[in-house]
Amino acid sequence: MAMLGVLVLFVGWFGFNGGSTLAFDTTVPGVLINTVSAAVAGVMFALLLGWKLRGFAEVLYALNGAIAGLVAITAGAHELTVSAAIVTGAVGGILSVLASEWLLKYRIDDAIGAIPAHLIPGIWGTLAVGLLGDPARLDTGLGWLAQSGIQLLGVIVCGVWAFGLSWLLLGGLGRLIPLRVTPEAEEMGLNMAEHGARTELFELLDSMRQHEERGEIGGCVAADPFTEVGQIAASYNRVSAALDRAVTRTQVIMRNLRDGVLTWRSDGVLTALNPGAEALFGVTARDVVGMPVDALIRTRIPAPGQRRELRIRTAAGIRALELQVSEGASGSEAEFAGMVRDITDRKRVEEQLNRERELAQVTLASIGDGVITTDESGLVTFLNAEAERLTGWTLEAAKGLPVGQIYSLIDEASNRQADNTARQVLASGKPVVCLDTRLLVARDGSQRAVQDSAAPIRSRSGYTVGAVVIFQDKTQTRELTRKLNYQASHDALTGLVNRREFEHRLQMMLLQPSGIHVLCYLDLDQFKIVNDTCGHMAGDELLRQLSTMLREQVRNIDLLARLGGDEFGIVFCNCKLADAKRIAESIREAIDDFRFSWKGRTFSLGVSVGLVELDCGGSVTLGDALGAADAACYAAKEAGRNRVHVYQPDDRQLLDRHGELQWVPRLQAALDQDRLRLYAQSIASVADPTSIHHHEILVRLEENGRLYAPGSFMPSAERYNLIGRIDRWVVRNTLAWLSDRYRCKGSGAIDTWSVNLSGASLSDERFCEELLLWVEQASLPPGTICFEITESTAIAQLSTATLLIRRLRQRGCRFALDDFGAGLSSFAYLRQLPVEYLKIDGAFIKDIDTDPINRAMVEAINTVGHTMGLKTIAEFVETPATMAQLSRLGIDLAQGYLIDRPQPLETLSDVRVMPR
Numbered sequence: 001m002a003m004l005g006v007l008v009l010f011v012g013w014f015g016f017n018g019g020s021t022l023a024f025d026t027t028v029p030g031v032l033i034n035t036v037s038a039a040v041a042g043v044m045f046a047l048l049l050g051w052k053l054r055g056f057a058e059v060l061y062a063l064n065g066a067i068a069g070l071v072a073i074t075a076g077a078h079e080l081t082v083s084a085a086i087v088t089g090a091v092g093g094i095l096s097v098l099a100s101e102w103l104l105k106y107r108i109d110d111a112i113g114a115i116p117a118h119l120i121p122g123i124w125g126t127l128a129v130g131l132l133g134d135p136a137r138l139d140t141g142l143g144w145l146a147q148s149g150i151q152l153l154g155v156i157v158c159g160v161w162a163f164g165l166s167w168l169l170l171g172g173l174g175r176l177i178p179l180r181v182t183p184e185a186e187e188m189g190l191n192m193a194e195h196g197a198r199t200e201l202f203e204l205l206d207s208m209r210q211h212e213e214r215g216e217i218g219g220c221v222a223a224d225p226f227t228e229v230g231q232i233a234a235s236y237n238r239v240s241a242a243l244d245r246a247v248t249r250t251q252v253i254m255r256n257l258r259d260g261v262l263t264w265r266s267d268g269v270l271t272a273l274n275p276g277a278e279a280l281f282g283v284t285a286r287d288v289v290g291m292p293v294d295a296l297i298r299t300r301i302p303a304p305g306q307r308r309e310l311r312i313r314t315a316a317g318i319r320a321l322e323l324q325v326s327e328g329a330s331g332s333e334a335e336f337a338g339m340v341r342d343i344t345d346r347k348r349v350e351e352q353l354n355r356e357r358e359l360a361q362v363t364l365a366s367i368g369d370g371v372i373t374t375d376e377s378g379l380v381t382f383l384n385a386e387a388e389r390l391t392g393w394t395l396e397a398a399k400g401l402p403v404g405q406i407y408s409l410i411d412e413a414s415n416r417q418a419d420n421t422a423r424q425v426l427a428s429g430k431p432v433v434c435l436d437t438r439l440l441v442a443r444d445g446s447q448r449a450v451q452d453s454a455a456p457i458r459s460r461s462g463y464t465v466g467a468v469v470i471f472q473d474k475t476q477t478r479e480l481t482r483k484l485n486y487q488a489s490h491d492a493l494t495g496l497v498n499r500r501e502f503e504h505r506l507q508m509m510l511l512q513p514s515g516i517h518v519l520c521y522l523d524l525d526q527f528k529i530v531n532d533t534c535g536h537m538a539g540d541e542l543l544r545q546l547s548t549m550l551r552e553q554v555r556n557i558d559l560l561a562r563l564g565g566d567e568f569g570i571v572f573c574n575c576k577l578a579d580a581k582r583i584a585e586s587i588r589e590a591i592d593d594f595r596f597s598w599k600g601r602t603f604s605l606g607v608s609v610g611l612v613e614l615d616c617g618g619s620v621t622l623g624d625a626l627g628a629a630d631a632a633c634y635a636a637k638e639a640g641r642n643r644v645h646v647y648q649p650d651d652r653q654l655l656d657r658h659g660e661l662q663w664v665p666r667l668q669a670a671l672d673q674d675r676l677r678l679y680a681q682s683i684a685s686v687a688d689p690t691s692i693h694h695h696e697i698l699v700r701l702e703e704n705g706r707l708y709a710p711g712s713f714m715p716s717a718e719r720y721n722l723i724g725r726i727d728r729w730v731v732r733n734t735l736a737w738l739s740d741r742y743r744c745k746g747s748g749a750i751d752t753w754s755v756n757l758s759g760a761s762l763s764d765e766r767f768c769e770e771l772l773l774w775v776e777q778a779s780l781p782p783g784t785i786c787f788e789i790t791e792s793t794a795i796a797q798l799s800t801a802t803l804l805i806r807r808l809r810q811r812g813c814r815f816a817l818d819d820f821g822a823g824l825s826s827f828a829y830l831r832q833l834p835v836e837y838l839k840i841d842g843a844f845i846k847d848i849d850t851d852p853i854n855r856a857m858v859e860a861i862n863t864v865g866h867t868m869g870l871k872t873i874a875e876f877v878e879t880p881a882t883m884a885q886l887s888r889l890g891i892d893l894a895q896g897y898l899i900d901r902p903q904p905l906e907t908l909s910d911v912r913v914m915p916r
Contacts, residue, residue: 006063013039013070017077031077035070038077038089042069042121046093053101060113064100065093067117072125076133084132091128092121126151204233211240260321260340263328264293268301271334280321280340282314293338297323304336309343320347370450372469373457374403374422381466390450390473392443407469410439410447421454425467431455437474449474491562493540494547502561502569507622509571515616517573518580521629522587524566525606525641530596538598542605549594553587569629577613577646584609584644592642606642608633613647663716666703671725675702678733680753680908682900683873686883686891694893696754696788697734698902699726718758727761731771735778735785737905742780754786754816759793768804775811782812786837790818794833805834816873821861830868838865840891842876849881859889866890 017035046065050058072092073085080088099116108115129138130148140147170179204221211219220237224230260277264270270293273285281288281296294301302308302325310321322341328334364371370387374380380403383395391398391406398406409418424432433453440450452471456464489501497505509517524546531539543566550568554560559571572580591607610632614620628647636645670676676699683694701708717723734755761767775785787808794801794817805815816837817830821844840861844854858874865872874886877896886894 006066009067009070013074017074020078027078033082034077034080034085035073037082037085038073038092039066039069041086041089042066042072042093042096044093045090046097049094049097053097061097061100064096064113064117068092068096068121071118071121072128075122075125076129079129079133079137081134084128084134088125088128088132092124095120095124123155126155204229204236208236258342260338262293262296262338262340263334264336264338266335268292268294270296277340280319280342281312282316297338301325301336310340318344320344368472370469370471370473372403372407372422372471373466374426374469375466376426376464378403378423378426378467380406386473387471390440390442390448390471392446403467403469407471408441409450409452410441412437412439412449421452421471422467422469425454425456425469426464429456429464437478440471449478494544494562496547496550496568497559497561499561499563499569502559502563502571503622503626505559506571506625509573510614510616510620510622510625512616515574516576517571517614517616518575518577519612519614519625519629520570520572520580520584521563521610521612521626521633522568522570523608523633523637524568524591525608525637526603527566527605530598530603530605533603534598534601541598542596542603545596546591546594549590550587553583553590555583577611580611580613581644581646584611588642588644608636608641609644610634610636611644611646663713664720664722667701667713667717667722667726670701670703671722671729676700676726676729677702677707678730678737678905679902680905681895681902683754683893683895684899686874686886686894689883689894689899692900693750694752694754694786695908696895697730697756697905699730700902718760721760723758723760724764724767727756727758728767728770731755731757732774735774735780738780738784739778742784750781750783752783752786752814754788756788756818757793759790759797762789762793762797762801762804768800771804772807772811775808775813780812783814784812786814786816788816788818788839789835792819798832802832802834809834821857830864835870837871837873837893839873839875839895845874845876845882845886845896846878849879849885855885855889858886858891862889862891 013035017031020031042065043062044065046061046068047057050061069089069092072088073080076088077085096116099120100113103115127148130144130151133144133147135142135144135147138147140150142150173179207219207221211221219240221233223233223237225234258276260280261272261274262270262277263272270289270291272289273281278284283296288296297310298312299308299310302323304325304327307322307324310323312319312321320343322343324339324341326337326339328337364382364384367384368386370390371382371384372380372387372391373382379400380398383391383393383398383406388394393406403422404420407420407422409420410416411418418438421432421434431454434451437449437451439447441447450471451474452469454467454469457466457468459465489498489504490496491498506519509515527539527542530542543562546568547562550560550570554570555572557573558575559569559573561569563569570584572583575583588607588609591605594605596603596605610629612625612628612632614625632645632647636643639645679698679700680695681698682692683696685691699710701713714723717726734753738753761771778785789801789805809815814837815833815835816839817833817835818839819841820838821841838861840858844857844861846854848855848858862872871892873893873895874882874891875895877883877886877894877898879898882896883894883898
């Protein structure tokens with residue numbers, strides 16, 4: 001009501017100030033704006049100051065601040081600017097608060113607040129006209145100080161007049177009619193209203209109100225036992241204590257209760273929940289109280305007396321809860337209550353049991369093995385689908401029948417009735433596992449191979465209440481095993497024994513205490529022609545026909561196998577060498593006479609045969625036997641193919657072959673372990689042997705501190721395709737050494753270094769591309785590198801060699817034709833090879849001083865070479881007589897022990913070589 005009154009007063013003040021102009025002109029809006037601005041400023045500053053002093057928003061100060069702002073602006077509403085009006089109203093509001101606090105401090109009665117709301121702001125507003133007013137608007141001709149003095153004089157005159165007249169009138173009237181209340185009434189009323197005086201009843205009611213606001217059930221108030229109010233307070237304290245004890249007991253029960261308790265009003269708004277409910281729902285009461293219950297339980301609220309399962313997702317995972325609703329106190333905050341229990345573990349156990357039961361049923365029904373269960377008497381209680389299929393009995397037909405009638409077994413070896421596995425378990429009470437395969441007799445009399453096991457079914461007390469038999473159908477497994485064993489030991493194309501089975505059986509023969517056998521190794525000649533000409537299908541058909549023919553040639557006791565590709569092996573069991581050689585010769589003749597036709601083409605073949613006599617008793621190993629047979633077959637090929645060769649331990653050809661085979665792993669190890677070494681031999685001018693600017697790079701192999709010359713291992717490297725790796729090693733290491741050498745020495749005299757390239761490397765496109773890249777990366781001066789190619793290799797691969805020579809010559813490389821003169825067509829192809837040097841074969845140089853034919857050959861080669869602008873190099877120069885003859889013939893360069901012996905590269909230069 002007070003605020004409404006101030007609002008009415010606020011509106012009325014518009015008319016008071018606006019109407020004071022006595023005219024409706026342009027000054028009225030300014031007056032109204034100043035009035036509103038001052039009132040608002042008074043409200044705001046009075047409210048803020050009161051909050052600062054008392055710690056809360058005092059509404060009375062806001063009301064008095066509004067009145068103070070209106071009162072303060074009234075005197076200068078016409079003359080003040082808007083900013084001055086705001087300052088006037090703000091100061092008026094501040095003065096009203098300070099005046100109220102001063103009156104309370106000194107206990108001065110002012111029931112209607114006239115002094116702080118009207119008197120003090122009115123005085124300030126009158127003074128503000130002089131202090132803040134616009135002199136132009138006042139139009140008095142006085143400055144602000146003089147004007148302020150006039151305003152102060154008016155305040156004093158008005159105060160004396162008003163106070164004096166009122167004192168006279170009220171004093172006189174008070175003598176006739178009492179105007180002041182009694183001291184008791186003032187103590188009870190005005191002192192409470194004006195000075196905050198409190199009575200005992202007021203204190204009691206105020207304490208009870210505070211307890212209610214704070215929810216302090218067990219709160220106590222001061223009680224005087226000798227007054228009526230004190231007796232009421234004592235009773236209040238007793239009731240509060242009893243209620244506090246009851247509430248405390250209830251809270252302890254609810255707090256320690258693991259189940260959750262919810263309460264809500266009839267409108268569904270949640271009013272309380274205990275710690276158990278907080279834990280179950282993963283929430284706090286502070287967050288959810290006041291929200292709808294269905295938002296917490298995430299489903300429709302059940303009716304009282306109903307139960308409902310809930311699934312709640314919390315931070316700990318998904319919980320399964322059970323909610324039961326009951327009615328509470330009607331019209332209260334707990335009109336409905338819900339008891340919540342955590343049934344997560346129970347549901348998990350139930351689901352697990354259901355899954356296990358369903359899994360067991362599905363497993364037994366769909367398992368690939370047959371399953372039969374019986375009771376303690378041996379009567380059938382269950383058959384799964386596989387057991388029905390294998391036995392021929394349905395579950396309905398077999399249920400209740402003896403298990404021996406349904407599951408009947410026969411021993412495969414004796415063809416007699418076998419003991420029933422289920423009966424054995426029921427008799428002994430122990431599991432039975434049968435590893436042997438037995439025959440199951442089905443209902444229709446058919447038999448299947450099965451493997452079974454059985455175990456007792458026990459109760460919780462440990463008693464045997466039945467048996468379970470599990471059996472597998474091994475019919476397909478046995479057939480598959482037989483096929484796999486056959487495929488593992490036989491060649492899929494020809495049906496002959498394969499290499500693995502052949503070596504196994506041969507090993508068994510060699511381990512026998514006695515016996516003489518002959519091992520035969522066959523390698524078809526010209527088989528690759530059939531494959532390359534007609535394709536692999538024709539080759540496969542040829543092998544099948546030859547396999548059939550070989551079966552007809554050997555004895556039944558002999559072992560015939562296809563060892564791989566076009567290679568076959570035969571073991572003539574208990575056979576003398578002469579007889580084996582006769583049979584091998586007949587096989588060779590049969591293959592030689594055989595003609596293979598394919599799509600209008602006819603092919604003839606040959607076969608190289610190696611024979612080895614085997615003396616059993618452990619003296620001959622499998623590896624030795626196979627190696628000897630392979631060596632004998634190789635000897636047959638080397639002797640012209642399509643022949644039979646018998647292995648002899650002292651056979652020179654076989655020893656050479658064996659020696660070459662021994663070099664293969666040694667070469668591979670040397671390449672892997674970087675045990676090749678580079679040497680260099682000088683090439684001198686025949687005219688001036690002291691002038692050496694040409695060298696040939698040679699390679700040696702180091703093994704256990706010993707060096708081997710190329711003649712020891714190069715034949716094996718060429719035969720077994722290791723020469724390419726050697727060429728790569730030599731070229732890359734030579735280029736690296738030369739690059740380091742020229743970087744260290746700088747520009748100067750340029751020597752030429754020759755490196756040999758094999759035919760295998762020239763035919764390798766990848767090697768040729770890499771060689772170009774290596775030469776570019778080395779960045780050597782032109783003429784530093786000279787590659788030597790043998791005459792036979794260059795002629796055999798003329799186009800490839802010519803292309804490589806031209807590409808490398810563009811990069812500054814030179815070329816020499818090595819061993820020139822050894823071929824039959826040397827001069828015919830010389831024009832097509834862009835080389836710089838001809839190295840005359842050493843066979844012509846050795847006896848040049850004594851053999852006129854060799855001298856004539858060398859002279860002819862030198863003449864042709866010089867005619868084509870090529871330099872000639874003579875190899876194997878070892879005597880002064882040879883050197884003198886070369887000089888007479890005009891040979892350009894010479895190489896041999898007379899000039900220099902090969903030396904390690906590290907001795908020719910100060911360039912460091914990588915440690916090894």
